[in-house]
Amino acid sequence: MDRKEIKTSRYVAALFFTITIFLIGLIVGNYISELKLRVVYDLQNDLRTDALSNELLFQLISIDLCKNINMTTYTSEVSKIGTRLTHMESIYGYDAPEVWSLKNYYSLLLIRHWMLSEKANELCKLNTSAVLYFYSNKDCVDCEDQGLVLTNVHKNYPLFNIYSFEVDLQNPSLEFLKEKYNIQKERLPTIVIEEEIFYGFQSKQFLIDYLDLERKLEEDKKKHPEWY
Amino acid sequence: MQLSFHNILIYLLSFIGLFTSIVYFLTIFSPNKKKYEPDPNYRPKVSIIVPIWNEGSAQGERLRKTINSLLNCTYPKDKLEIIIVNDGSTDNSLEIAKSYEVLGVKVLSRNKSQGKTKAINLGLKYATGELIAGLDADSFIEPDVLDKLVPCFKDKNVMGAIPSIKIWKPKRFLQKVQSQEFLSAVFIRHLQSELGAIPLAPGAFTLVRKSFIDKHGLLSSKTMVEDLELSLRIQSKNYLIENVIDANVYTSGVKTFKIFVNQRIRWFYGFLIQLKRYKHLFSKKYGNLGVFILPVSVIFVFLTVFVFFYSMIMIIYNSIKWIREIYLVGFQPTNLFEFNRDLFLIRIDNTTILPVLLLIVAFSFMLYIKAVSKERQGITLPFISFISSYWFLGSLCWILAIYYYIRKKKVKWGPNYFSS
Numbered sequence: 001m002d003r004k005e006i007k008t009s010r011y012v013a014a015l016f017f018t019i020t021i022f023l024i025g026l027i028v029g030n031y032i033s034e035l036k037l038r039v040v041y042d043l044q045n046d047l048r049t050d051a052l053s054n055e056l057l058f059q060l061i062s063i064d065l066c067k068n069i070n071m072t073t074y075t076s077e078v079s080k081i082g083t084r085l086t087h088m089e090s091i092y093g094y095d096a097p098e099v100w101s102l103k104n105y106y107s108l109l110l111i112r113h114w115m116l117s118e119k120a121n122e123l124c125k126l127n128t129s130a131v132l133y134f135y136s137n138k139d140c141v142d143c144e145d146q147g148l149v150l151t152n153v154h155k156n157y158p159l160f161n162i163y164s165f166e167v168d169l170q171n172p173s174l175e176f177l178k179e180k181y182n183i184q185k186e187r188l189p190t191i192v193i194e195e196e197i198f199y200g201f202q203s204k205q206f207l208i209d210y211l212d213l214e215r216k217l218e219e220d221k222k223k224h225p226e227w228y
Numbered sequence: 229m230q231l232s233f234h235n236i237l238i239y240l241l242s243f244i245g246l247f248t249s250i251v252y253f254l255t256i257f258s259p260n261k262k263k264y265e266p267d268p269n270y271r272p273k274v275s276i277i278v279p280i281w282n283e284g285s286a287q288g289e290r291l292r293k294t295i296n297s298l299l300n301c302t303y304p305k306d307k308l309e310i311i312i313v314n315d316g317s318t319d320n321s322l323e324i325a326k327s328y329e330v331l332g333v334k335v336l337s338r339n340k341s342q343g344k345t346k347a348i349n350l351g352l353k354y355a356t357g358e359l360i361a362g363l364d365a366d367s368f369i370e371p372d373v374l375d376k377l378v379p380c381f382k383d384k385n386v387m388g389a390i391p392s393i394k395i396w397k398p399k400r401f402l403q404k405v406q407s408q409e410f411l412s413a414v415f416i417r418h419l420q421s422e423l424g425a426i427p428l429a430p431g432a433f434t435l436v437r438k439s440f441i442d443k444h445g446l447l448s449s450k451t452m453v454e455d456l457e458l459s460l461r462i463q464s465k466n467y468l469i470e471n472v473i474d475a476n477v478y479t480s481g482v483k484t485f486k487i488f489v490n491q492r493i494r495w496f497y498g499f500l501i502q503l504k505r506y507k508h509l510f511s512k513k514y515g516n517l518g519v520f521i522l523p524v525s526v527i528f529v530f531l532t533v534f535v536f537f538y539s540m541i542m543i544i545y546n547s548i549k550w551i552r553e554i555y556l557v558g559f560q561p562t563n564l565f566e567f568n569r570d571l572f573l574i575r576i577d578n579t580t581i582l583p584v585l586l587l588i589v590a591f592s593f594m595l596y597i598k599a600v601s602k603e604r605q606g607i608t609l610p611f612i613s614f615i616s617s618y619w620f621l622g623s624l625c626w627i628l629a630i631y632y633y634i635r636k637k638k639v640k641w642g643p644n645y646f647s648s
Contacts, residue, residue: 004424004466004515010258011520014250021246025582032576039572080570087573093232145556152557204557 033091037098040084075161078113081106082164094137094166104169111173114163127220129157129211132192133164134183142201146189149204157213159220235579237538241531242582248524249589252419256596264379264470272381274374274435275309275357279347283365284319290366290480291321295328297368302375310334311351316341345449352438352446361435367479368396369433376475377435387467388459390417390426390434391475392601401613402488403481405621408594408614411607414473415597421471425517427509427525429462429469431455433477440467453498460506463517473601489625496629529626536623587615 085099085106092099114130121128133150135143150162165174167183177183181192187199193210208214276298283291298310312325314337325335336350348362359381363369373391380389392414395407413430420426429436434455441447444461447454462469482488503526511518591611598607 004468004517006512006515006519010251010254014247014254017250018243018247021250021585022243022582025242025585029576029579029581032581036572083570084572087575091575145552148553149556152560 033088034098036084036091037088037102040081040088040102075113075117078109081109100169103166104171107165107169107174108171110163110165111177114161117161126159127216127223128159128161129193129213129216130161130163131207132177132181133162134167134178134181134188134190134192135164136167136185136188139185140188143189146191146201149202149207153204153207153213157208157217159216160207160211160213237535238579238583241535242586244524244527244531245586246582246589249586249593251520252416252593255419255422258422264382264472266375267379267382270379270382271304271307272358272378273307273309273356274303274378275311275351275355275360275438276433277348277351277355277360277362278310278312278365279315279344279351279362280312280317280321280325280365281315281341281344281347282317282319283321284317284324288321288324291324293368294363294365295325295333297371298363299328299331299333300371301369301373302371303378305332308374309355309357311336311354313347313351314338315344315347343449345447345454348454349446349449352441355438358438359435360438360441361433362431363433363477364431364479367393367432367477369478370476373433373475373477374435376472380470380472381435381437383468383470385468386437386470387440387462387465388426388429388434388436388469390421390429390469390471391432391477392471392473392603393430393432393477393479394601394603394605395481396478397605398481398610400481400483401617402485404610404613405617406481406488407605408607408610409618409622411594411597411603411610412614414601415593417471418473418597418600420521421469423516423521424468425463425515425521426469426471427459427463427517427521428456429459432479434469436462440465451498451501452494453502456495456498456502457505460502460509463514464506464509466514473597476601476603488621489628492622492625493629493632496626497632500629500633532623532626533630535619536627539619 085102088099088102089096114132117126117128117130120126121130131150133146135147137143147164150164154160154162165177167178167185167188181190181197183190189201191198191202278294278298280291295310295312298308301308310328310333312328312333312335314322314325314335316339322335322337325333325337329335334354336354338350351362352360359378369391377389377391380386393410394414395403395410398404398407417426417428431454436458440462444465448457451457459469482491503522509518510522594607594611597603
């Protein structure tokens with residue numbers, strides 16, 4: 001009957017191996033997550049150089065050079081960081097310190113991009129539309145819906161750019177914007193379109209109509225058929 | 229890494245799954261494995277009982293295949309007794325069975341069907357073998373099965389020996405799922421046997437020492453899982469049930485979803501009833517069965533049910549979110565086929581590494597079992613079918629079985645024949 005006999009050593013060994021493999025799994029998993037954070041961090045650093053070069057370019061250019069200006073790569077890189085940060089948020093949690101500092105930095109990149117594209121729009125008549133979107137991941141019932149709507153509008157109308165800012169982030173530039181546009185936590189989501197402030201949820205149709213996106217899209221298609 | 233409920237659940241499942249797998253792993257590679265070598269001098273008489281009920285369709289092809297496989301087995305003919313019990317068939321099953329009488333097959337018959345268990349018990353009363361086994365009329369054996377099973381009984385403590393039961397040529401999706409389910413059971417029984425702790429010796433061709441039945445009673449016709457009841461009875465007397473991994477018995481896969489579900493509800497419901505009846509087995513006195521196999525089975529039942537409900541809640545939650553999104557931005561079919569090609573977004577963290585690790589371990593175990601049980605049929609497709617669907621199908625059957633158990637609901641199980 002020796003096979004029925006409980007060999008404690010077997011169960012202890014199994015527990016030891018389980019804990020070891022489990023810990024290795026945890027360490028590898030954490031290492032990969034940290035590696036990813038590092039990738040986002042490096043990407044942001046690279047962009048700092050890109051942004052600086054764009055800024056210099058803007059300071060150097062005249063109206064004649066508008067046709068040579070291309071914001072597309074810069075925009076898509078900024079947007080790529082945004083997507084990756086959202087992905088990291090889903091792993092670490094939106095308020096994890098590791099993600100929070102990256103988000104803070106990202107908000108600066110966004111502000112810089114917004115300023116550049118506003119300038120480019122003005123100088124080169126690019127026909128783009130931009131919204132500043134202030135939200136919070138906690139205590140905001142409509143923010144998730146508003147995020148969905150804005151993303152969808154951006155997908156359908158590529159000339160429509162969104163600059164999203166988590167209101168709990170703290171840096172002087174963002175603080176300035178929050179003060180300028182009178183952003184209040186209890187009135188989120190808040191959208192700023194061409195200096196006009198809209199409190200609460202705004203529908204897809206409202207945004208399309210207000211910014212005249214259909215017309216702008218048609219015009220842009222005629223102007224740059226190769227982009228569509 | 230955030231410690232959400234979802235993550236904790238994955239950690240818990242991974243930990244229990246890993247621990248169980250490692251116990252199994254250490255068992256497989258234990259140096260003191262017992263082997264039963266074939267012995268030409270040890271040839272006790274064996275009686276095989278084949279209960280039949282309306283097996284006449286397609287000229288009784290299935291029944292003929294079953295009987296022919298028994299007649300063609302390599303065990304000495306003078307030591308083999310085949311008894312067919314016709315349980316009130318209303319077609320020509322009896323006629324087909326009688327046509328084998330010239331070959332030495334014994335045929336018993338009664339006019340009214342009383343169920344499979346009673347049919348086997350009738351056969352047992354007439355059986356003269358030292359060892360006995362039942363075989364459904366939708367199953368067949370490989371010729372050397374008895375040569376491999378019988379030597380186990382040289383050990384006086386062995387009261388039962390089970391072959392590897394597999395699905396023959398699974399074609400439909402559910403049959404593939406079932407095929408993998410059976411192969412997993414082969415693997416688990418192989419390990420349980422090494423731990424001297426098999427809680428279930430399935431009815432299909434499990435060889436049992438007749439003296440045990442004579443002393444401790446026939447199969448229980450009051451339960452719908454007479455094989456489980458007999459196995460637990462053997463365990464409660466502290467005897468051994470052996471498993472011979474390369475002794476192969478094949479059975480047909482289920483044909484419909486309803487049969488698949490009914491079959492499992494019957495097994496799981498029966499498991500719960502027998503577990504309550506034999507609860508004293510949860511004790512150190514019964515060795516590995518009491519401290520590991522049975523407790524782990526119960527933990528897995530709880531986790532299965534829990535994961536099912538959790539998954540359902542998540543599916544409903546995400547569906548509501550999806551419907552809300554459609555309401556907000558309209559339905560855009562292109563969104564369904566939109567994938568972000570950024571490899572960075574592939575989720576590789578603890579909550580994906582650990583389950584993937586477990587899947588790799590599970591598949592490796594299946595490859596091992598395919599090799600040692602000399603299985604010729606492929607296992608990749610059945611494995612994928614099983615992994616993708618059994619979390620839902622298996623859990624659903626468990627929940628229904630628990631519901632019937634709690635409500636003490638009387639369920640009509642049909643004649644309990646073969647695939648019913």
